[in-house]
Amino acid sequence: MVEIRLVDPEQTRPLRQKVLRPHQTLEELVHPGEKHPATGAFGAFAGDEMVGTLLVFPETRAGSTSGAQWRLVxxxxxxxxQRRGIGAALISACLDYIVARGGxxxxxxxxxxxxxxxxxxxxMPDGPEWVDEYTGPHYVMWRRAAS
Ligand SMILES: CC(C)(COP(=O)(O)OP(=O)(O)OC[C@H]1O[C@@H](n2cnc3c(N)ncnc32)[C@H](O)[C@@H]1OP(=O)(O)O)[C@@H](O)C(=O)NCCC(=O)NCCS
Structure with missing residues (x-):
């Protein structure tokens, strides 16, 4: 059983380093979005262990005209x-958080x-695939916040 909770953004850095950015130090993993006063940092906990994470904060998507936009990192x-529904539970929690704040x-x-x-x-994808030097190929992906 995994519980989704809001956490301090700093708490997410060790798992982000392990899963996403082993080439960076914990200090380098401080994301500018952590500083926004509306930022939601989510942790998925199995007991005391954080096993999943995401951050959301207001940021405009280039070219979008769809109202208040939030970025997920x-x-x-x-x-x-993985493949136990934890990522889906984190997405669901962040969508509720964004909708509750008018996103x-x-x-x-x-x-x-x-x-x-x-x-x-x-x-859904927006635009062509592009490649980050360290983390490989990406697409800009977006969806409406409300289901
Ligand atoms: C991507 C990630 C966050 C998904 O988390 P997760 O907890 O494994 O995902 P869930 O179990 O909630 O999956 C929900 C659904 O998404 C799809 N899905 C999840 N991972 C998938 C994968 N690797 N390949 C294809 N489909 C996938 C499936 O439809 C899945 O449902 P199913 O398991 O019933 O088939 C996780 O695999 C991860 O951390 N990967 C490494 C880091 C990474 O690449 N993060 C994204 C950076 S942009």
Whole structure:
């Protein structure tokens, strides 16, 4: 049984480093979005252990005209806990959080290797694939916040 809770953004950094960015130090993992006063940092807990995380905060998606836009970053589930619905539970919690704060849309830089996850979560691609030097191919992915 996994519980989804709001946490301090700093708490998410070790899992983000392990799952997403092993090439960076914990200090380098401080995301500018952590500083926004409306930021929601979510942790999925199995007992005391954080096994999943994501962050959301207001940020405009280039070219979008769909109202209040929020960005999702740091979507990560520990490899030992993947494919058990934890990523889906984190997305559901962040959508509730965004809607409760008047958000209309959520978007992210989705890694191509997990694009099926984002599509299963209702996200759609916007524009062509592009490549990050360290983390590989991505698409901009977005969806309406309300279901
Ligand atoms: C992507 C990630 C967050 C998904 O988390 P998860 O807890 O494993 O996902 P869920 O179990 O909630 O999956 C929900 C649905 O998404 C789809 N899905 C999830 N992972 C998938 C994958 N690797 N490939 C294809 N479809 C996937 C499936 O439809 C799945 O439902 P199912 O298991 O009933 O078939 C996780 O695999 C992860 O952390 N990957 C490594 C880091 C990463 O790439 N993060 C994204 C950065 S943009």
């Amino acid at each position: 740091a979507m990560a589930v520990d490899p030992d806990y 209309d849309e959520v978007w992210c830089h989705g890694r191509t290797k997990v694009i099926d996850f984002y599509e299963a979560m209702g996200f």
